[in-house]
Amino acid sequence: MLSLETRRVLVLGGTHEGAELARRLAGTEFADIEAITSLAGRLELATLLPGRVRTGGFGGAAGLKRYLANQQIAFVIDATHPFATTISAHAAEACAGEGVALLRIDRPAWNIPPGTRWIAVDSMDDAAGALEGLGRRPFLTVGRRGLEAFARLEGVRFLVRLLAAPAEPLPLIDYEVVVARPPHSLGSERRLMEAHRIDVLVTKESGGEATASKIEAARARDIPVVAVRRPPMRNREAVAGVDAALAWLRERL
Ligand SMILES: NC(=O)c1ccc[n+]([C@@H]2O[C@H](COP(=O)([O-])OP(=O)(O)OC[C@H]3O[C@@H](n4cnc5c(N)ncnc54)[C@H](OP(=O)(O)O)[C@@H]3O)[C@@H](O)[C@H]2O)c1
Missing domain, CATH: 3.40.50.720 (NAD(P)-binding Rossmann-like Domain)
Known part of the structure; x- marks a missing residue:
């Protein structure tokens, strides 16, 4: 009571x-x-x-x-x-x-820095479709359950960021996993993208400060950002x- x-x-x-x-x-x-x-x-x-x-x-x-x-x-x-x-x-x-x-x-939605190569899509399937021809080293920051949409993509090596190591193999042809929890600093995002030669970022348009640094890091590297719009x-x-x-x-x- x-x-x-x-x-x-x-x-x-x-x-x-x-x-x-x-x-x-x-x-x-x-x-x-x-x-x-x-x-x-x-x-x-x-x-x-x-x-x-x-x-x-x-x-x-x-x-x-x-x-x-x-x-x-x-x-x-x-x-x-x-x-x-x-x-x-x-x-x-x-x-x-x-x-x-x-x-x-x-x-609040992210402030997209001027000059960002921003590609807004409506779904994870559309994000996978948009990836074709955009890059060969995509950085996937969409969570474990968003990955199925990318399962058939060949000729790319994904860097997948997850909150915890996956218990099962991921449904992707070629990938590497990095385990980390937000917040991520701008410096660490830039280093990570550089170390893995990331040439396209895929994200949900989640907004908020804890994950905004990846957008700034992508702009600094002049790589495209494929962003799934918020429902x-x-x-x-x-x-x-x-x-x-x-x-x-x-x-x-
Ligand atoms: N979706 C994302 O990208 C994302 C990212 C970061 C954190 N999260 C957090 O992770 C949780 C799950 O996300 P989701 O996208 O799977 O949710 P969801 O699809 O909206 O919810 C699926 C089911 O999970 C249960 N559930 C979700 N959030 C709950 C909560 N806070 N407390 C108790 N039950 C909850 C509910 O089960 P019942 O129907 O049985 O009640 C709900 O019907 C959420 O709390 C969310 O804040 C999600």
Whole structure:
């Protein structure tokens, strides 16, 4: 049971913003808030987060709605990745159904430096199509689950950056893996691209500061960037970052 003064906020995380929210909500300013961070449980490091952490899917929108009721959640902050569209849709449905206030954190898009050779596409398949003829040493920074689209590409050697070493061989003909977690400095991105003679970068248009340096590094090397556009998230109350999300919460306490 919650005391009358304490209110629970569920942070849907798995991102930098989610981790930052967990840290800030654990501070004394939010003594009347109990924050629960929710992680999908794939590659996130739950042990690094302060406060309560729960891991694993809820079982769809209906499962999340039940969770909100059982845990007496007063607010949900959806700080999930811009491409994590399923959980965000479930959050919208469950919060509407349960009458719980929902706020979405929408990361600001990257500022594309002038002179960047930017090729925007709508899907991972389109990104694979766009690669033909662009380069022979593509740097793939699209996550493990985006790789199938590139499975048939021959005559290229991919550099694939992942958060953890893959348990199984990747579905690519010729590749090398580098394991690293953001944030990445501009210097390390430049060194990595130089060491591997990268001649094209493939990315999701995720935005945010933690991964922006690869765009600047690509521009500095004058190599093209194939960027998969963000899926739209409509009809949500949204703010651009953690500070604004905490201000939203303060107004409601
Ligand atoms: N997609 C990316 O490029 C990307 C990049 C970096 C980090 N992440 C993070 O990784 C997680 C998974 O991303 P995704 O693209 O696979 O998500 P997704 O496609 O939107 O969600 C798939 C399913 O995973 C579960 N899930 C996702 N996020 C969850 C969370 N924070 N807490 C509890 N369950 C969650 C839900 O299962 P149920 O239906 O069973 O509830 C959801 O239906 C997200 O939390 C996201 O913030 C994603």
